[in-house]
Structures are given as C-alpha cells and as structure tokens.
Amino acid sequence: MTNEQRYGAGIWHFATYVDRYATDGYGDPRTILDAIDLAGQVRDLSVVDLNYPFFGGEFANSQVEEALQRNGLGVIGITPEIYTRVFAKGSFTNPDLGVRRLTHELVTEAADVVRHFGAEYVKLWPGQDGWDYPFQVDHGSLWKASLDGVGQLASENPDLKFVIEYKPREPRVHMSFDSVSRTLLGIEKIGLPNLGILLDFGHAMFGGESPADSAQLAIDYGRLFGMDVNDNLRGWDDDLVAGTIHPIELFEFFYTLRKNDWQGVWQLDQFPFREDSVEAADTAIDFLKLIESALDKLDLEGVRDAQANHDSLGALKLAQKALYSSY
Amino acid sequence: MTNEQRYGAGIWHFATYVDRYATDGYGDPRTILDAIDLAGQVRDLSVVDLNYPFFGGEFANSQVEEALQRNGLGVIGITPEIYTRVFAKGSFTNPDLGVRRLTHELVTEAADVVRHFGAEYVKLWPGQDGWDYPFQVDHGSLWKASLDGVGQLASENPDLKFVIEYKPREPRVHMSFDSVSRTLLGIEKIGLPNLGILLDFGHAMFGGESPADSAQLAIDYGRLFGMDVNDNLRGWDDDLVAGTIHPIELFEFFYTLRKNDWQGVWQLDQFPFREDSVEAADTAIDFLKLIESALDKLDLEGVRDAQANHDSLGALKLAQKALYSSY
Amino acid sequence: MTNEQRYGAGIWHFATYVDRYATDGYGDPRTILDAIDLAGQVRDLSVVDLNYPFFGGEFANSQVEEALQRNGLGVIGITPEIYTRVFAKGSFTNPDLGVRRLTHELVTEAADVVRHFGAEYVKLWPGQDGWDYPFQVDHGSLWKASLDGVGQLASENPDLKFVIEYKPREPRVHMSFDSVSRTLLGIEKIGLPNLGILLDFGHAMFGGESPADSAQLAIDYGRLFGMDVNDNLRGWDDDLVAGTIHPIELFEFFYTLRKNDWQGVWQLDQFPFREDSVEAADTAIDFLKLIESALDKLDLEGVRDAQANHDSLGALKLAQKALYSSY
C-alpha cells in the first residue's frame, strides 16, 4: 500500500466512566478538551469521533477546533447523545412525540457540527430504542418509528452521510437496530444513498455474528461507511482493548476489508475503565499494526484456494503463519 | 373465533434420536410409519411435516398416505433431508458442484411429494450451510450460493411455497440463514413471491431475538408462511416442550399472531430425547390451549394502551392476569 | 403456614441509576431517606437492606431510623459500598494494601451499623474483586486475598453474620465469587460458622445455574443465610421484575425453600431503570404471593413421586396446574 493506514478513536475512549455501582466514576471527570489532549498523546491517531453536545462544559466549536489543531487531530464523525436521561425510553421510538422531536433537533444540530468540522458522517447510535420486557411495545410500530426517524434525517440532509451503529442490547434489554442484517433491512427499506452502517467489531461478536461476514454483507450492499474495533467475551459489549481476546477473528475482519479494497479509518471504540486510556489506545494500535504486517505477509492466493474448498485447517495454517510471525 | 385452531408437529417429534455420545440412540429406531402411528395417538394433532426421504426404510408415498389416513392426519410440509452425511460440508453452499446438484435434485423430489400430498410447502432447513472456523469460507460467495440455490428452486416451482427455517447454529458453528433479518434480506434479494419463512420460536430465542418481534417483522414483509414452537434456555436449540420455560414470551408470540390475524397451524418442533413423545406433544398442546384461553381473556385494548406508552408493568399485569387464571 | 411470609428489598430498588451512557442518570438523584419513603409506599414490605455509607448526603443513623420508623420498616442487612471509585481495582483483592485496609475499615463500620439497627447480617458484594483480561492477575493470590479479607472480618465479628452475594461478572469481566459452588468452597475453606451465602436468583440464572439446585446446595451446607429475587434473560444481570420472564424456575426455587422449611425474608433486588419503583416492587410481590398460593396448592407428594423417577413431564404438569390457576 502506498497510502498509510489512518487510525481513529471515539473521543469517549479518553473520558472517564460511571456505571451503576461506581456512581462516583472510575476517575475524575474530564471535559472534551481534556479528552482531546489525551488523544493527542496517542502515537498514531489521526482522527476522532466527537460526542455532541461536547461533554464537561459549554464549549464552542472553535474551542474544540483549537484543541484538535494543537493535537494534530481531525474529526471523522459526530455522535449526538441521543441516549441520555431525557431519551431513557427511546429517541426515535420514544412514546412521547416531544422527545422524538428533541431527537430530531439534536441530530440536526449534530449535522451542522459535521459540516463545521468537515467530518464524514453523523453517527447514530440509538441505544435507548428498544424494549426491556415482553409485551412492553408494539413491535411493528417501534420498528416503523426507528425507520421514520432515521429516514427523515437522512432525507433532510442529503449532503451528509449518516451511519447507524447497531448493537444487540445495552442499555436496553433489546435494541431495535440489533444486528447487521436488521440494520441493512431497515436501510434498504428507507432506500436513501446517504445512509450506511458503522460496524463495531465487538457488537458483531456480541451478537453471534462473524465480523468478517458482517463486513462482507454490508460491503455487498454498498453500506459499510465506517467501522471500529475493540474486544469482548462474546456475551457483553465489554469494549476491551482490540486484539486481546480474539486476534484471529480480528485478523479475518481486516483481511475481509483489504480483500474488498475497503478504504477507511481503522477506529477504536474501547472503554478503558481501569486502564490508562493513552496506553490502551497505543496497545490496540500496536496490535492493529501487527495485523497490517500479517496482512502483508499472508499468502492470499493460498487462502483463496483453501476457502474454495472450505478447507478450514488449510486456511488457518496460513493465517497462523502470518500472524504469529509478525511481532 | 369460529374456526378451531389446528395443531401440527414435525414427524421427527415421534422418532428416536442419536447424538455424539449416545451413538446407540435414545431408543429403538422407528420408521416413519411407526412415527405416524404415534402421532395419531396425540389428542389434538391435525397435520404433520414429513422428512423426505422417508426414514426407517423404503416406503412408497402410498404407504405413508395409508398410515396418515388411519391416523386422521394431513401433511403440512415436506422437509428434504439436506443435512445428512453427503451434505456435511453444505447443501446449497457445498464446495462440490456435485453435492449442490444433489441438493437441487433432492429438493425437487421433495417438491413432488408436496404436490402428491397436497401439502402447503417445501421446508428448507439448510443446517449444514455455514462455517465452523474463522478464515474457512469466502463469506460473500457462501451467501450468494445460499441465495442462488434457494432462488432457483423457488423459481422452478412457482406453484409451490418454499419456507426457510433459520437458526443461529448447529450442526455448524454458524449457519448461513442465521436470523429472521438475514433470512428476510435474502428473500427480498431473491424477490420471488413463493418464498417465505418458517419461524421456529426456539431458534428466535436462541438467536437473542424476541419471537414476537420476529413474527411481526416477517408478517410485515408478507413472509410468515409457517411457524413452530418448543422451548430452550436461550443458549442452545434444546427443543424442549413448549411453554415449560418461557410461557410469557410464548404468550406474547401468539398474541402477535392473533393481533395480525395470522391464520395457520400451530406446530411443534420438539425433540423429546428422554420423554414419551406422545405425552410430550400432549403436554405442549395442552399448554397451547391454555394460551388460547388466555388470549380470549386478555384485555386487548388495555394492552394496546399500555404499549402506546411502553408501559411494561401495565402490559405485563394484564398478561399475567390472563395467563395465570387460565388453567 | 401460621406465620405470614415477610418481604424485603434492597433500598437501592428505590434509588435512581446511572450507567455509562445515561451519565446524567435515569432520574433525579434521591437520598436514602427519599428511598425509604418510597419503600414505605410498597404494599407489603417489611424490611430493607441498606447501603452504607448512606447515599445522597451525610445522614446519622438516627435520621435513617426515623425514616424507617415512619414507614414501618425494619433492617435486614447492611451492604457496605466496597465497589465505588476507590475500589475500582478491587476491595479485598486490591493490589494496594491501603485500599485493602480501607475495605476492612468500611466493612467494620458497616458491622457496627448492623448492630445499631439489629439487622441480621453484613452483606458482602465484592463486585470489583476479579479481573478483566487474561494474564492480568495471579489467580491463586487473588483468590487467597478474597478469602483472607472476608475471613478476617468474620473472625473479628463473631457476633454477626456475614453473607457473600456471588455473581458471575459485572462490573468486572469476571468476579472472584462467581458461583454458588466457588463461594461455598471459599466459605468451607475459611471454616467459620457466621459466614454464609446470600443467593440472588438472577445471579444464579446468569451463571447457568438452576437457582433451585443452588439453594439446595447452600442449604445442605448450612450456608443459605439470605436470598433475593429478580429476573433476567440469563445472559446478564438485568435485575428485571421477579416473575416476568422465568416464572417456572422461580416457582421451583421457592418450592425448594419450602421443602427445606427455609424460613427467611423473600427479598427483591431489582433495578427499575425506567419504571416506577413502587409499582415495580408491588408487581413483584404480587407475583410472589401468587407463587405462595401456588405452593399451597401444589401436589407435593405427586411432585415427589415424579421426581423419584426423574419424570419431567409428570412433575411439570403438577407445577403448571398449581401455577396457572393461582391468579
């Protein structure tokens, strides 16, 4: 490759976190400016995805811009926070029309922030759209509301890309955009060209998917607009450091991207609750670089031949050979 | 309702089983004729789904017909066995063209058996189409082969319905038609009117779906051609007796069918490894009848109102009231 | 039964919650006094388990006592908060000796609060004791530290009971006291009479246990000192309203308690993120009362006979008969 691979991260990677037990947080609160300054310390980070509204205070775009510039960072996407208290019972699917309108307004504002920063997309993660109990919702109406809300925004902003990040669950017991297939089904129903998927490796694993298969499917529909990686134990969205648990499936995921000549940023979506966030990002990117080396070495023709016969051991031996010699 | 609900079962419910440990089987082998005679002992069974080829010997259609008649049973579907030894590496997706052809031939024969018995559909359960290891297959080719194989058959037999029964996995580590959404995505891509879904309640649970939501989605696409029920612990396709573990979600599933005025047979897909198969079917159907009573009692308007507000506890209280007073 | 069953709840049932997404919380913050006043509105609540330190402000024991009295509530246990920020890397197992000492001090204070309120036990939930990554800890040392810390406290306070509430995971990816068996193994190793288990129904389900089996095992070791209930989808500690998902297993759990003549409070450990907390408690207790009625009706001898033959369908039919006629 002549072009160097660019790396990115969600800016929340450099925040601190709360959960339902450590309600006092896993560290002192940070502003988005603090987080950007930490992101700037990561060795190979080019772009970040920014939550909107900017967290930790009232900051103008210009202040954020300045922080980005002093750290040599660009913006890949803006993630409107449509999952905070007011959206607890849903954003696009909230039973309250007022909240659905608020969702629309917040995402519309986020679209302007995308324009301001020249970012690639508005990222939609409607984590509160779904249900917790049997009998709680009318499933047909809920799904329709999901598509209506997203479709309207994509339609009103044809100059921008919108990406949907699906996840099986959390914080709801079941999330509406739960899988790659469901999301593609919805996107095809909406039928607009500026709507795609941001594929989170860990969410795919959590949902019982093979991330390589999910990526191929989204690519075949022309809808893979973004991606990020992390790791987990397949039973929850642990957002662990990429490569620490499932290196082979991560390798296969990137193999699939390269095979399809997918150009785009390799992003991190990690939550280092108890780790140093800069070190967590460096560790992940070091491993992604190891994977890049392994891809360069991989006997692509040999893999293709093995796959033509569904020869698992033949293909895996080539993958192991490339991966375990790449440090 | 003026029409009485009809009940059905896969004829394999009345077979005996082997697994990788009890290789001598959980009981003496039975022929399909034996199984039909057992099915005839179930109190309220109207129709069966028959494996093809007929198991346990060489039987003509007429022999099977005679057995069905003496037991007062009709045929709802024919399930070609595209998951036995020769198909171990796939049926529609087998790397060997000869096996893909064999799949086509066997399903074509099964289509004739559907015609012979005046059944409703050919049921496709391509359980060996999928993969076991990372790097084993080219995911794009595999999915294309799945759709090509199914599409060709649906196209060649426009007088018949074909239903696809999806499942997350087993016997492969991952099955191509793994979820309701993936299957709908494939069906819409194929674009033929005679192709639909057979929704297995347990497969939906196993896949992390809410079966009520899956049913609604399939109905909204006009593709819910059949259904069957059983139960499990959500982590495997245990094929336990329906209603014994998840009565509330089963109730919600049937509530969704009734709300949509879905007419069709309520079928069983259970594997009573260690139970008497007639008693297992009777136990399940007794519970389904209890659910019918509960549906008759359920305050539908109240549920609708609660759902309009996503009021989980309000809706559940109505569901509990109806269900726990219906014995 | 001549004695009426008493019901209890963790006071956090009546708090509001935060998680990593809704960092502004699912409702306005409440003090422990607010929570007690809400608990007082539940129809049939006798006792509560109190977090310590008391949340939402600086409150003296006397203020809490007054709030309890005006709501007619007693105290069953005190739960020291050994899972907040300072304990993020562990309480009993923290690599920092200072934090381990702090743990000891906080639990020792909690023991005094138990004495003050005449409660039954100190409840230990060392949710931060465990690990997140392979290679992160020396497993032998970690387990030893868990037992040393708990053992010292039980030894120093022989006049009090200590109960350990195990859970497979969350907020760590793996928690040291992960299962009923591991916890019993630890308790037997420590060998003190005042150390037992608080069995959370949902934690057992989450861990792949049968809660009835877990209860029987703890009882057979003389270590079932407390219990609480809730519900989930077996894949996470959802803390849903008891009985809404797994009524049969809940019934079997209480059947096991009654069979063993286990006397004790039936407690709730629910997190009604988006529900009214009083209604959530009432809904659960209404269902527990339904289970009490069902237990009164259950053909105990019939169940015993069926179980003597491992006759699943026979036993389940009796259970269904009792349960589905008890509304």
Next chain:
Amino acid sequence: MTNEQRYGAGIWHFATYVDRYATDGYGDPRTILDAIDLAGQVRDLSVVDLNYPFFGGEFANSQVEEALQRNGLGVIGITPEIYTRVFAKGSFTNPDLGVRRLTHELVTEAADVVRHFGAEYVKLWPGQDGWDYPFQVDHGSLWKASLDGVGQLASENPDLKFVIEYKPREPRVHMSFDSVSRTLLGIEKIGLPNLGILLDFGHAMFGGESPADSAQLAIDYGRLFGMDVNDNLRGWDDDLVAGTIHPIELFEFFYTLRKNDWQGVWQLDQFPFREDSVEAADTAIDFLKLIESALDKLDLEGVRDAQANHDSLGALKLAQKALYSSY
C-alpha cells in the same frame, strides 16, 4: 526443560461422529483399532485415552495392545462409556437402581483395563447425570447420588486414580458436575486422595470460567490430575482445534501449568466432524509447540511484576511479544 513435553489425545478424536441430524454419520464407522492406526500417524502423539468398551466390535485387550504397540502409543486413561442409551437418564444418578449398578460394574471393569494397560486413571465423564427441566429432579438427592457413586468406586479401588471431567451441559441441559468449583466441592466432600479433576479447557471456557483460574484452583487443592484442550465460541462445547479461536487464554492456561510446575500430558479432546482427524491433531500440536516456545521466551519476572499491580496491559504486552514472535 530437560524432559520433552508429551502429547496425548482421546482416541475418539480419530473416530467418526453422528449427531441428531446427520444420523448416517460424518464418515464411515471406524473401530478402535482403525482409530489407533490413525492416531499413530500424528507426528507427536505419545499416549491416548481409550473409550471402554472398545468401539466398533468385540476386541480383546491384546488386540488393542498390539495396535498401540505398532503405533508406538501408550495409554493414559480409560473412559468407560457411561453415557450411552442405557444411561440416558443418568449413570450414577439414574432413578433405576439396576442402571446405577450397571454403572458401577462398567466402571469397575474399566478400572481393570486401566490396570491392564498400566494407565494413569479411570476417567469419569457422567454426561447423562443431570436434568433437562425445572421440577424434574430432587436436587439434593441427585447430587448425593453423584457423590455416592463416584466415592464408592474411588474407595473400592485405592490403587487407582479416578478423574472427573466436568462440563456445564450436553447432552443434558444441565450436568451435575458442571464446573471446577462444584467438582472440587464434591471431591472434598468425598475426601479420598485418589480422586481428582481432568480439566477440559473448552469446558471451562463454555462454563464462563477462566481456564487458567480453574487450573490454579484445582492445583491448589492438589486435584489437577489431568487436562485436555480444544476450542469453542464459549457458548457450546464445540471441540474445535486448540488455539484456533482463543490463543491468548490457551497461552495463559499453559503459563499457569508451567508456573506451578505441573507435569503431565498435554492432551487433545477435539471432534473434527468435517476435518481430517490426523491433520486436526497435527495442527493443534503444532500450535501447542508454538506455545511452548512462547513460554520459553516469556519474561516471567515481568509478568509477575505486572500481575502484582493487576496491570493488564503490561502483562498482555509481554504475552503478545512472546506469542506473536514464536512461529
């Protein structure tokens, strides 16, 4: 190390398999003699674990011995088949006294075969001891029967070792010896010195354990008598080729064995349904040798220091450095 690591395999690795779908099997049936001849083709196999009765025909010990000798193989253990049809409702816990006696007789015979071959242990895998449904069994009696049956055998054969291989489930929905902790609890209750655990890496993963932690615990009780490896997706006992999915956790597992100076055979328990069984064994052993090299390189002191601080990233970087440079 001066002594070379010995490798072993369950002889069933070289059999063919049936499951409930491919009832005609994933290949032509093989006798135990065929399987031994295949095992002899694996590059680095020293010992095998033999099912008893010998499968595929009536074979005398001498015939098996001859086959072993011509292939240069020793016997590490004998696995009595206490999970076939007659044991479908349990072996040690069967409700039928006659079957419990049969279990005792078969295991007693297996003990003689152990003596004949000079093997290390009788391996007990009571896969049919457990339950499928709520209310099916009296949990206290079931567990007692498990311990009574095993204890009697260990007591009657003090010259031999018995190892219990636990697993969460399959073929039952829940297996009595379900976890490392439960099994240790039972072994400690029985209290005999010749009873230990055979730890299957995949079973531990399937059960939500960290295999390294499980190994450490069993070692600390002096009960780790044997082990075998394979891989899976954590949700089922897939018995995939070792190292193909979870190399890091496998590495941590062997690191733990070495740290404790655990001497013993590294065995395979794989089920290559669709793979060449010799190639599957060679692939696994090649990877185990890679792990041996990585262990030789691993900065042990560095890992120890990192673990003293629960420094996940520090420890993982050392592990990655050793592993990914070892091909």
